[in-house]
Each structure stands twice: as structure tokens, then as C-alpha cells.
Amino acid sequence: MIESITDSFVKKVTRSLKRGKQVHRRLPDGGLLYIDRPLPFLLLFRHPAGQPDHATADFLKAYAAYIISHEERTEELRPLVQGIARTMADTFGAFMIIELMAAPADTSGVPLFKVLGPEEQLPTTTQTIQRELQSIKLPGILTSVEIVSNAPLLQEPHCLMPEEDLKKSGILMLGLQLKPIYKNAATGKIYPLLLRTLRARVANALKKTVFDFMSVQTTHHPVHFQALGRQSVNRVVWRIDRQLTSISDQFRFLLLVTPVNNNEAWAEFRKAKYKKPPTFHYRLMPIDADQLKRKLYNIPIEKVDDPTLGFLFRDKRHELDKMLTMLSDRNTPDFLYSSMQLYGTVDDQLLKVAEGILAAIPEPTRSEEIDIIPVPEFVAQAERELAFLREQYPALDSGVDVRDDIVGLIVSKGRLNVGTDAKIPRHRAEALIQHEVGTHILTYFNGKAQPLQQLYVGSPGYEELQEGLAVLSEWLVGGLDQDRMRILAARVVAVHHLTKGCSFTDNFCRLRDEYRFDDETAWNVAMRVHRGGGLTKDAVYLRGLVHLLSYLKEGNELEPLLIGKIRQDYIPIVQELIYRNVLRPMPIKPRYLLDPLLKPKLEQLKAGISVFNLL
Known part of the structure; x- marks a missing residue:
């Protein structure tokens, strides 16, 4: 830190910027100068004299160029701000400064946002910031935006740059005053969830405003307003990413909740004439869920000042917490309640679709014996598909394991x-390979190729999109048959009845008697849905x-x-x-995106089906 x-x-800073370098320096009294790369804008915050306001200062940390300082340091701050502004205005043709401030403690009658802008100059930029702030919606809070003159920013003792100099250099000075609704007025205590939400939404509004200004006034034309975010990532982000991945890697959730005695339980169930529910056995638990939870909540995610990455990590922690709870509750009624929180339930619309499929395809007709592909032949076919993926990405370190458990x-x-006893119809082999290898393994290694490990570990709720993609890949390669669609629909119906309190034997009998599944298929669907406790x-x-x-x-x-194991609403985050x-x-x-023969099917999807x- 400098004194x-x-x-x-100031000369060192402007020299670095002229060379296209990042500037990250401590300023007096705990201030901070951070410029990720040369950009035609700067955000600024000055702590009020004698009253540090770290909550409002934290708003700036979502941006790629900012200064946090103190009102008492205004005199020496001037040459720094002017040096940066003039250097960047020379580089880009224009420059924008936005100063953030909190409204005074007595905030009655104060709008949520007050924009301080030039009275005549650049009305489109002022309109953009007004529109973007107005679109911010917070539960129970009225969003009001007032536009006033930026004259207070240009007068002593606060002035950082005289109005004449701003005009000569093509620099726009804006102010944004926030009503500090994220703070208890009496105690000064922060409301962290409200602060986090408001911070993320204000960040987007200001990035869109800067994007609008840059597109019109400067020579720098980013492809999207999100491109104005920080490109370099703090070391703490990578450390937290590794810590979350390390916890996730310590257990294989699906294997731990899948019975190891499936064949024996099936034989026992048949012997009891389908009247007595089976007894399932599971792998021994390789972890202590309570200890892992302690580790999980010791990860200091609050130190991540990037709102996007902070959201991603908190979301993952929430999911891991739920999974560990489920493993603790395995084979008990509580398992089902956590499962409903993690994977959701069946809404009326989905149930209607599932029942519609089962009505449209009443039952399979078997005119001839099914040709089952031998397991070694299927393994060889899967290995060939892995080799095809490895040609594109030599680091794809995968393989096929044949297991009896x-x-x-x-x-x-x-x-x-x-599974050693896997019965795979030959006509379904390619579809299943695209499902398992062309989707699940492909997205795992696409995620692994990214610096952020959450993309291969899996974002919370990624299973829905993953399985949707995997089933769609079956259709694209011509292997999604009616039997398969009936089974997917049967799973939905079985989950619906499970959540309504239906027993294993009732669910099995419904699948067999009402929906006409053969005994073994009804068993497999019921086992998958009731495993672990539901x-x-x-x-x-x-x-x-x-x-x-x-x-x-x-x-x-x-x-x-x-790109990885993400859920659908993560697309804007990934983008x-x-x-x-x-x-x-x-x-x-995947093969289906590279095969020209499948292009008509991809076009069909865009047209809407x-x-x-698909039937």
C-alpha cells in the first residue's frame, strides 16, 4: 500500500495503461485501484469523511475498472483520475466516469436511484441508465429513478475534473446515488441477501449503460455488454472452485443410492408373488456426511466479489448440502423429501404428457425375438465412439468398465x-452410445477442458438438461423407439405416485396391470424410482x-x-x-452435430416439434 x-x-499507472497492461494497486487508507485492461470507462467510490461505507464500495468490485478511495483524499485523487481519463480518452476517442454514492442516512422521500447527469449533453446515455435502473425489480420495494444535474460533481470540494476539461477531452461524468435499502438505518447492519441481489442488478444496468455509450462515442465496440466484465479472475476463485470440486469428488452419489443386490432382490420379490416389498442393500458409505458439510461451509465463498461466480459457487454449495443430507438419510423416509427439493416433483402438465404417451402407445407388440447385443460387442462399439471423441480432444481420458454390481x-x-447382465437390444445400441458417450461423457470432458471445474462436476440441477439432451441424441440417430418413450413416461408416472405416498408393490402393480409393462420392465422402473428411499x-x-x-x-x-454439465438457465451465465x-x-x-445427413432433423427441431x- 502507498502512503x-x-x-x-500516476505516471506509472498511465504508462501501464498505454502498454495495454492490467493495473491493480493498493491506495492510501485501504483504497484500491483496479483496471482489468484498458477500457473507456471508470467507476469511482469515495468513502464519506469519517464514515467508511464498505457495503456500497463493494458494488464496484463487479466491474473491470474502478477506484475505491476516501473523500479526504480527493485532492490527491484528482491527478490520478484525470491521468487515467485523459489517457483512455486519447486511446478510445471518449471516456466515461460513473461515481457511485449512497444517499444520506435520513432517506425519507429519496428515490431508490438518483442519476446525476449533464443537463443537455448525451440524452441517450441518460435515457439508457434511467430505463435499465427502472427495470430492476425487487420484492416489496418500489423502483424509482430521478434524473438531476451533475453540477454537484463538478463543484468544490468534490470536483475531480473541471467541466471545461471534460468537454475538451470528450469525457462524460455521471453520478449514481443509491438509497441504502441494504442497510438497517438504525443499527447500520447489512442485509446480505438484498445487498447481493441489488449489486448484481445494478452491475448489469451500468454495464448496459457503458455499452451504449461506448458503441456510439468510442472506437471500442465490444460484442456484448457482458464483455465489459472482468476477464482476470482472483486466485481465491480458483481455490474455492477446487475446494467445492474436491468435496464433490469424494462420493459417487448415484452409485451410492443404487442397490447392489438388484438380481437377488428381484428373485426374492418374484418368489413372494409381488406381495412383499424387496429389501435393497447399498454400498458402504465412504464418507462422513457431517464432516464434509463442515468442510463445505468453511469454504469462504463470501470472499468472491464477482457476482456471477459467487452465485455459481453458492448454488453448488446448496446442492452438495442437499446431496450429503440425502446420503445421511439413505433408506429412510426423509430421503424422499430432500430428493423432491433437489430434483423436483411432477407437475400436472408433465403428468399429462406422460399419461398421453402411455395412452398413445398402449403396449409393445412382440412379433419376434429381440436381438440382444453381447456385452463385449457393445463395449467395443462404445470404445470406438470414445476414440472418435479423442480425435477431437486427445486429453479425453475415459474408458468402459464392465461390472457385476x-x-x-x-x-x-x-x-x-x-452391467455384466446388461440386456441391450441391438437396434438401440447406437442410441444408447450417443446417450451415454456422446452426451454424458462428452459434456464431462468439455467441462473438464474449462478452467472452471464446476462445468464438469455439474451445476445444480444439471441432470434435467443432460438427460433431455441425451434422449434427444437417441432420436437424432434414429434409436428412440416407442418402448423407450413408454419407459420415460412410466418413470414420470411412477415418480408422481411415489410422491403421493404410493408403496413399491403398488407402483409395480400399476405399471404391470394398468400400463401393461412386462414384469421385468415394471421392476426396473419401480426399483429406480424407489431406490434409496424414493x-x-x-x-x-x-x-x-x-x-x-x-x-x-x-x-x-x-x-x-x-459446453459442460449445466442447466438451461445457466446459458446466460456461461455466455x-x-x-x-x-x-x-x-x-x-458429438457425432450428430457433425453428420450432414442429420441436418434435416436439426432443422426440424428449430421449426418446433x-x-x-418424436413418436
Whole structure:
């Protein structure tokens, strides 16, 4: 930290900016100068004399160029602000300064936002900031915006740059006064959730304002307002990302809630004439959930000052907390309640779709024996698909494991696990390979190619989009048959009845007698839904497919969804991080996006089709 801002310090800063370098320096009394890269704007905050206001100062940390200082330091701050503004105005043709401040303690009658702008100059920029602030909605709080003159910013003792100098250099000076609703007026205590929400929304409003100014007034034309965010990421972000991943890597959730005695339980259930619920056994628990939770909440996520990354980490912590609770409650009634929070339930609309599918395809007709592909042959086919992906991304370190302790197919930690007794119809083999390898393994390694590990570990709720993509890939390669659609619909119906208190035997009998599934299929659906104590995850396959088809019908692209294990509403977050160069383009594409013969099907999706069209 420096004791005072000297001419020599100002020269060093402007020299660095002229060379295109980042500037990150401590200022006197705990102040901070941070410029991620040369940009034609600067945000500024001065702590009121004798009353440090760290809550309002924190608003600036979402931006790529800012100064936090003190009112008492105004005299020595002037040459620094002027040096930065003139240097950047010379580089970009114009420059913008926005000073943030909190309204005084007695805030009765004060609008939520007061914009201090030039009375005649640049009305479009003032209109933009007014419109963007007005669009901020907070529960129970009236959003009011008032536009006043910026004269107070240009008068002593606060003036940092005389009006004449601003005009000569093409510099716009704006002020934004916030009503400090995020603070208890009597005690000064902060409301952290309100502060966090307001901070993120004000950040977007100001970035859009700066983007508008830059597009018209400067030579710098970013592709999107989110590209104005910080590109360099603090070391604390990578450390927290690693810590969350380390906790996530300590357990394989799906394997831990899947029975290891499926065949024996099925034999026992048949022997009891389907009257007595089966007894499931599970793998021994390799973790102490309470200890892991302690570690989880010791991770200092509050130190992440980037709102986007902070949201991403808090969201992940919430999901890991729920998963650890479920593992603690495995094989008890409480397991189901956490599952409903984590994976959701079945709403009326989804139930209607599922029942519609089961009505449209009453039951399979078997005119001939199904051709089952031998497990070794299926493994060889899966290995060939992995080799195809590895050609695009040599770091793809995956393989296929044949195991006797799982049923069917499971991808875990980027590897495909195949049950020794897996019965895979030959006509479904390619579809299942695109489901497991071309979607689950592909997104795992696309996520792993990113600096942010959350993209391969999986964002909270990623399963819905993942399974929607995986089922859609089956249709694209021509392997989504009617039997498969019936099973996806049956899972939804079984989850619905599970959440209404239905027992294993009742769910099994309903699938067999009412929906005409054979005994073994009804068993598999019921086992998956009732495992662990009641797992509602199996409703996400059909729900994910319905939501994905709707998303594509709106004109959105399929490819960005494959960058990692994300959920649909994370797309704007991922896009922002790509604009900011925090994330990289994805290295691997699935076969169905590269095959010209499948282009008509992709066009069909854009035109808009429903689940029933897939039949």
C-alpha cells in the first residue's frame, strides 16, 4: 500500500495503461485501484469523511475498472483520475466516469436511484441508465429513478475534473446515488441477501449503460455488454472452485443410492408373488456426511466479489448440502423429501404428457425375438465412439468398465460402467452410445477442458438438461423407439405416485396391470424410482426433453448446451463468462452435430416439434 498518490505513481499507472497492461494497486487508507485492461470507462467510490461505507464500495468490485478511495483524499485523487481519463480518452476517442454514492442516512422521500447527469449533453446515455435502473425489480420495494444535474460533481470540494476539461477531452461524468435499502438505518447492519441481489442488478444496468455509450462515442465496440466484465479472475476463485470440486469428488452419489443386490432382490420379490416389498442393500458409505458439510461451509465463498461466480459457487454449495443430507438419510423416509427439493416433483402438465404417451402407445407388440447385443460387442462399439471423441480432444481420458454390481449403464466420473447382465437390444445400441458417450461423457470432458471445474462436476440441477439432451441424441440417430418413450413416461408416472405416498408393490402393480409393462420392465422402473428411499430424479428425462424442445423451438441453438454439465438457465451465465474470456470454446462436438445427413432433423427441431412428434 502507498502512503500518498504521487505524480510518479500516476505516471506509472498511465504508462501501464498505454502498454495495454492490467493495473491493480493498493491506495492510501485501504483504497484500491483496479483496471482489468484498458477500457473507456471508470467507476469511482469515495468513502464519506469519517464514515467508511464498505457495503456500497463493494458494488464496484463487479466491474473491470474502478477506484475505491476516501473523500479526504480527493485532492490527491484528482491527478490520478484525470491521468487515467485523459489517457483512455486519447486511446478510445471518449471516456466515461460513473461515481457511485449512497444517499444520506435520513432517506425519507429519496428515490431508490438518483442519476446525476449533464443537463443537455448525451440524452441517450441518460435515457439508457434511467430505463435499465427502472427495470430492476425487487420484492416489496418500489423502483424509482430521478434524473438531476451533475453540477454537484463538478463543484468544490468534490470536483475531480473541471467541466471545461471534460468537454475538451470528450469525457462524460455521471453520478449514481443509491438509497441504502441494504442497510438497517438504525443499527447500520447489512442485509446480505438484498445487498447481493441489488449489486448484481445494478452491475448489469451500468454495464448496459457503458455499452451504449461506448458503441456510439468510442472506437471500442465490444460484442456484448457482458464483455465489459472482468476477464482476470482472483486466485481465491480458483481455490474455492477446487475446494467445492474436491468435496464433490469424494462420493459417487448415484452409485451410492443404487442397490447392489438388484438380481437377488428381484428373485426374492418374484418368489413372494409381488406381495412383499424387496429389501435393497447399498454400498458402504465412504464418507462422513457431517464432516464434509463442515468442510463445505468453511469454504469462504463470501470472499468472491464477482457476482456471477459467487452465485455459481453458492448454488453448488446448496446442492452438495442437499446431496450429503440425502446420503445421511439413505433408506429412510426423509430421503424422499430432500430428493423432491433437489430434483423436483411432477407437475400436472408433465403428468399429462406422460399419461398421453402411455395412452398413445398402449403396449409393445412382440412379433419376434429381440436381438440382444453381447456385452463385449457393445463395449467395443462404445470404445470406438470414445476414440472418435479423442480425435477431437486427445486429453479425453475415459474408458468402459464392465461390472457385476450395477444394472444397465451408468456414467460416473467420465467413465462408462456396463452391467455384466446388461440386456441391450441391438437396434438401440447406437442410441444408447450417443446417450451415454456422446452426451454424458462428452459434456464431462468439455467441462473438464474449462478452467472452471464446476462445468464438469455439474451445476445444480444439471441432470434435467443432460438427460433431455441425451434422449434427444437417441432420436437424432434414429434409436428412440416407442418402448423407450413408454419407459420415460412410466418413470414420470411412477415418480408422481411415489410422491403421493404410493408403496413399491403398488407402483409395480400399476405399471404391470394398468400400463401393461412386462414384469421385468415394471421392476426396473419401480426399483429406480424407489431406490434409496424414493428418488425423484427419473422424472427429469421426460421433463428435460419437453423443456429442451421448447427451448429449441424459440430459435435457440443446441451446441452451446454441450459446453459442460449445466442447466438451461445457466446459458446466460456461461455466455457471460465466454464474453469475458473466463471460459474457452468447447473442444468436442458429438457425432450428430457433425453428420450432414442429420441436418434435416436439426432443422426440424428449430421449426418446433412436440414430444408426440418424436413418436
